[in-house]
Amino acid sequence: MNSSPDSKTPATAEEIAVTLPDGSVRQYRRGVTPREVAASIGRRLARDAVAARLDGDLTDLDRPVEANAAIAIVTADSEDGLYVYRHSSAHLMAQAVKRLFPEARLGIGPPIESGFYYDIEAPRQLTPEDLRAVESEMERAISEDLPIRRFELPRPEALEFVGTRGETYKVRLIEDLPEEERLSFYQQGEFTDLCRGPHLASTGRIRPGTFRLLNVAGAYWRGDERQEMLQRIYATSFRTPDEVEAHLAQLEQARLRDHRRLGKELDLFSIEPEVGGGLVLWHPKGGMIRRRIEEFARQRHEAGGYEFVYSPHLGRSWLWQTSGHLDWYRENMYAPMEMDDGQEYYLKPMNCPFHILIYRSRPRSYRDLPLRYAEWGTVYRYERGGVLHGLMRVRGFTQDDAHLFCRPDQMPEEIDRVLNFCVDLLRAFGFEKFNAYLSTRDPDKAAGTPEEWEAPTEALRAAIERAGLPYEEDAGGATFYGPKIDLKFQDAIGREWQCSTIQFDFVLPERFGLTYVGEDGREHRPYMIHRALLGSMERFFGILIEHYAGAFPLWLAPVQAVVIPVSDDVLEYADTVAERLRGRGARVDVDRRREGVGYKIRDGELQKVPYMLVVGKREREAGTVSVRRRHEGEAGTEDLETFAQRVAREVAEGEAGGGGPLHGAAPAATLAGTIK
RNA sequence: GCCACCGUAGCUCAAUGGUAGAGCAGCUGAUUCGUAAUCAGCAGGUUAGCGGUUCAAGUCCGCUCGGUGGCUCCA
Structure with missing residues (x-):
């Protein structure tokens, strides 16, 4: 649909060729609007149209088309349509807020997963009652059926426009936009907002009852904690009131499944302030479930060619200097303990250096490889107080960690094995829908050469494809030390979780000087792969509690x-x-x-x-x-x-x-x- | 860490600035019972902590501690 008509249908002075999604080409006068195109196709389409895709870009229905183009009419029931609908709903909310609080300043207000939000600097803290009042005002603005009009202003005028209205955040937005950007505004009644659009034709196109303001929370301007904090109003929004109700019901369902609530009711675990935030006490019943999980996973691992190792919770600073953790991971590590020999010891945030030293404890032959060291290793990571959340985000947790060491020629098979192993393992817990994410090299901050990344990256990709998993590529999303696969799965109520990660590491074998002696009698560098499948036992347990709503299957139930x-x-x-x-x-x-x-x-x-x-x-x-x-x-x-x-x-x-x-x-x- | 909200019995929640209460759980006793709550009694509190305002504070103010929601899904 992105392809424009080719040269066989040239634009004339007064006519342009429009390609429709079905591939057909129609002639229209120059300056035709998508709305008119829709009307020429059918009355029903014209009625349901909310926006258009013009050569792939979302645009308004009333934007004149001046050249040959591919046009797809966006209707309310499409993904794009919902995006526009929510965006306009966000504007409606901003308008209502400004009516109730004329001094309020607006930040940004985008559509999101299940609705939209708007960041606002209000004269005072907004209360739930305020949100109800804003909702009422929104309903009023809908009944006024205000036409939504788009206009553009040159940069200086645009700055003046928002400046005289005291919209300081909009001023900063414009200043941050590239010079050549066209600055568009959308006006509905007395309210005007800087916005890329597109939007619905009028406020009356929003159905009452298709949104609900949920809560207000602090959010930094531009997500930067050094910037001022605005009040973010979250709202849910769908095409029909029924969908809104269904979504609210799902939120309620999620609330009932909340692992913190069930953890207490079923006496599975607790987190006591006297122990410290993010540090979990496993009660007998939770402990039984964990042991079932760990025993089960351990058997699978042993059958899968893994060897189990154990390593201490502490290690000397040398380890973390050599691994580089002290350079790039320090803010997540606990302060060192000085021991009587004058040495500094750190609680381990990761297990890898220990496993590496096990590898390095003697010379390795190419015949020894691959080596697969597994450990249910407990690690400690400092997390800021505000991000802790039940079992999902904690400060001390046990990973189902393993490190694979192999020769380059073994690498593709190792990746295949570990990915299939992972999917098999997760299926035992009733997870069936998977999505893989392949993160590739970021040229700006990557260790190693593009050539070195090539083979592992392609091996990861090939493994995903062989496993038949749907996947997305996050180009440049890899950490500096290697490409990786993150695997996500859906739980019983359709929420997506990521627990598994399979990561290449070019850096640590180098830093620790890992070698093996090849068939040629010379030393070679082994490939190293980090992998955690369930991730953290704590977090996985939390996910399982919510997935099963506390009703564990027989093999996991603490009391059967x-x-x-x-x-x-x-x-x-x-x-x-x-x-x-x-x-x-x-x-x-x-x-x-x-x-x-x-x-x-x-x-x-x-x-x-x-x-x-x-x-x-x-x-x-x-x-x-x-x-x-x-x-x-x-x-x-x-x-x-x-x-x-x-x-x-x-x-x-x-x-x-x-x-x-x-x-x-x-x-x-x-x-x-x-x-x- | 930052912003906001919250903190009353083990749990869930009441109490216009005027004597802290209920249900469930617990304990004691009675009931010996057939597929989602038997009855009665008892006990349970420095209202998170500290300080302030007031004749009087669970309630108003400040600080501390703890919990909860959120902190780019970029006009």
Whole structure:
């Protein structure tokens, strides 16, 4: 759609050729507007049009077209259309704010993922009540149906225009724009804003109820903490009120899944101020889940040719000087400890130097490679107080870290192996939708030559393609020490998370002088790859809690079954049942409280225990259990041995991948997607 | 770190500047019960901490501590 008509359809003095998305070419008079083009195609299209793509650029419907061009009409129901809709909604909000607070100064107000925001310098702190008032004012401006008009001003006039209105931030925006940039403004009623556009034709095109102002938060001007802080009003915005409601419902759903809330309710972990922010206490149940994850991953790693190593939490400054961490990572490292030998020791922010020294502890032959050193290594990184967030952003965490050392000729296969290994591992937790991101060399700050980057970068790309993963390339996005793949996956409610990273490193083998002796008897430099798949155990646990909404699948559940005796008469049988199941490796509790069955079941449901086993006299006589599944209710009476076998089978299925039976751990739609 | 908001019993939340309260959880007792809450009683607090205003502060002001939301998705 970006291609203009070719020379076979030349523009004449009064006619131009317009190429439409379907490839057809139509003749129009010079100066025709996209709106007129839309009208000539169909009344419906003209009605739904909100903007146009002119040779690929978003533009207004009323911008005259002066030359041959490719035009695509943008309707409200497209991605572009939503972008324009939200952008105009942001302007509407700014207009409403200015009506209520004429002294307010405007920063920027772009569309974002699920809505828009506007940064504003207001005369006072805005309250939730203010936001309601702004919403009402927005509805009023909609009912006024103010036409939205675009005009351009030369730079000096533009500066004067915003300057006389006291819009100091707009002045700075213009000053920062390149000289040759055309400066456009959009006017609706008494309100005018500097803006690139495009916008809807009038405020009446915004449907009431398609936006909701959510909250106000501080945001630095231009995101720079040295600059002044503005108030950012976040709003959600969609094409229809139903979508807004659905989004608000999803926010509520996310709130209910919040791992901090569930962590407390299910007694999984806590973060105590007395310990310190970002330092996690794993309670027994959280610890059980973590051990299941770690054990499972460890077995997979051993089967995958990894060897496990251990390294200390501290190391002398020499390590970090040599690795370069003290140069480029210092602000994330804790202050050194001076020991009695006068040496400075640092808490480790990463495991790599230790693994490297293991490699370097003896001469290596080309026959030894590849070497794959894995460690669930606990690292400490200083994070500023304001960024800490539950388990997601912490100061002490355990990585499922590994370092691969290999010969150049082994490198493509190593990459293939580790990427597939990673995807397999994540699938076991019920994640199915993946996106890869390939970060390539930044010429301005890259170690090594472009030629050195070539082979690894292409190996990474080839591995992604062979794995059949959708991917995007972040050209120049790599860190200075090598290209990398970041892998993201979607959770049960469609949120995307990045945990896995596979990174080449040209720098550390050099700095530590790593070598191996080749077939030719000479020393060669090995390739080195850092990789963490689950990333941080803490963060991955937080993601899992939210993904499963606290209802862990059987193989991970800290308590897999709770035995519920109907009365004290059958306590003994309840204990027998529990013991028999424990003997088969199941994690079973008995609820011995003198409460009714309903009470204990309710408690089991709230604690999200996968199986509840009600036992009374009937079961005792028959040697059975009455099985109840979490979220599903009664599932019939079963012979104790049959049940034990079922649990063993379901645990094995869970560990085998595909997440195993979740028993209502996620909404049905997601369940279907997680079981192969 | 910065801006804003918040901090009352273990948890969730009440209390026009005028005697700190409820539900759940906990403990004690009774109830022996069949698939999402049995009943009664008891206990639980320096209202995060420190200072100030006031006859009087959970409430108003200041500081400290802690938590929460956010801090380029660039006109």
